[in-house]
Amino acid sequence: MSALFEKHQHRLEQAIKTCQNRNYWSPFQESPARKHHPPDAKQKAFEQFNSYLNTSFPMLLPGTEALCGREQSPYTTEALGIKYPHVNISKLYTSMHRAWKEWKGESVETRIGACMALLEHWDNNNFLNAFATMHTAGQPFVMSFAGSGANALDRGLEAVAHAYLAQNQIPQSADFTRRFGRSEPILIKKQYRLVPRGIAVVICCGTFPTWNAYPAILANLATGNPVVVKPHPNGILPMAIAVRTAQELLEEQGSDPNL
Numbered sequence: 001m002s003a004l005f006e007k008h009q010h011r012l013e014q015a016i017k018t019c020q021n022r023n024y025w026s027p028f029q030e031s032p033a034r035k036h037h038p039p040d041a042k043q044k045a046f047e048q049f050n051s052y053l054n055t056s057f058p059m060l061l062p063g064t065e066a067l068c069g070r071e072q073s074p075y076t077t078e079a080l081g082i083k084y085p086h087v088n089i090s091k092l093y094t095s096m097h098r099a100w101k102e103w104k105g106e107s108v109e110t111r112i113g114a115c116m117a118l119l120e121h122w123d124n125n126n127f128l129n130a131f132a133t134m135h136t137a138g139q140p141f142v143m144s145f146a147g148s149g150a151n152a153l154d155r156g157l158e159a160v161a162h163a164y165l166a167q168n169q170i171p172q173s174a175d176f177t178r179r180f181g182r183s184e185p186i187l188i189k190k191q192y193r194l195v196p197r198g199i200a201v202v203i204c205c206g207t208f209p210t211w212n213a214y215p216a217i218l219a220n221l222a223t224g225n226p227v228v229v230k231p232h233p234n235g236i237l238p239m240a241i242a243v244r245t246a247q248e249l250l251e252e253q254g255s256d257p258n259l
Contacts, residue, residue, distance in 0.1 A: 004113030004253070012116055015161040026125055027157070030150035032130065032142060039174055046126030049135070052237065054081035055081035059244045062258055063091025071234050079216050084236055096199055096226045099256035104196040104224040104256075108167045114253055115160045115222045122214065131211065132237040148210045148238060156214035163222035167194055173237050196224030206232035209239055217246070226259045 005012075011027055018025045029036045042231035058065060103111070122129070126149040133144035176188040200220040204213045209231060222226045231239040247257035 001115035002107065002110040003147040005178070006108040006113070006116045008113060008116035008120070010158075012112065012161060012164065015139065015157050017159060019165075021162050025167075026150065026154050028150035028153045029192060031128075032127065032145040037127075042127050046131055048128055048164060049131040052080075052082050056083045057085075057237075057240050057248075059240060060084060061085040061087050061092065061140045062095035063088035065241075069236055071236055072137050073135040076133060078239065080135065081238060084240055092228070093199060094257045096228070098226075099258040100199070101198075103221075103226065103255060103259055106224070108164065110193070111224060112160060112164050113221050114250065114255070115156075115163075115218045117154055118212075118221075118249055119153055119160070119247055120250055121240060122156075122210075123149075125241060125245060127149070129238055129241060132241055133209060133235075136235045136237050137209055137232075139208065148208045150210065151212040152214045158216045158224050159215035159219040163219055167223065170194060194224065199226050199228060201230060202230045204229065204231045204239055206235050209235040210242060213239060213242065217242075221246075221259065 006098040009121075014025060032042065034042075048202065057069075064085040065088050066086040068086040069080075069082050069084045072078065073080060112162065126145060130141055130145040131147055133148040134141050135138055137144070137148070139147065149235060166238045170192050172190070172192055173232070176190055177185050178188075179185045202213055202216040202220075205211065217227050229239050229243050246259075250259055251257045
């Protein structure tokens with residue numbers, strides 16, 4: 001069993017139970033109030049957000065040919081000045097196909113475990129994500145923290161739970177026995193395997209960048225598919241943070257970050 005799967009198994013089981021009974025439950029804190037977090041969490045995130053301004057975002061993507069990005073804060077009316085990799089699509093997809101070969105062969109538990117860990121890492125970034133959402137999409141800070149933070153994570157966890165259930169409904173083998181006419185019973189030993197579909201493209205909205213992106217990214221990774229994230233032109237930073245966090249986690253676990 002995957003170490004990450006075992007670590008997060010209790011939370012996954014609770015999520016599955018909640019999907020089935022449709023009651024309210026969330027492991028993610030949607031309030032940024034200080035009583036729920038370390039006292040310096042918000043200030044550290046604000047300083048990190050400011051450190052990105054007028055710099056090149058620290059992300060390496062295969063096929064990078066230039067830099068792009070023209071985000072402007074609705075609150076300060078000033079340009080963020082952050083530049084992001086502009087990639088050659090063919091080169092990007094070539095690298096992703098290479099990464100896909102190993103990922104689609106991983107066990108369901110390995111993929112689910114990685115997705116559960118990614119939810120935890122994104123949760124740890126909630127203050128940073130809130131500032132990024134506020135100064136790109138224009139949501140108020142509290143709404144950014146909840147809507148693009150905890151609520152988006154809830155939807156991501158739901159997607160992982162359903163992906164796990166769906167994949168475990170498929171048996172690995174079965175003995176199929178049937179009599180045709182007057183013949184002796186015929187036994188067919190069947191073997192089943194999950195076949196991922198291929199590279200997914202997640203197109204993000206400009207109001208709550210992570211709201212649809214988190215569940216779509218996780219549903220695909222959990223079922224063995226690599227993901228290309230296409231952010232809204234004025235909501236790049238939240239998704240750049242999310243993608244880089246995912247790449248770092250995958251690399252730590254020995255997987256290809258180009259997934």
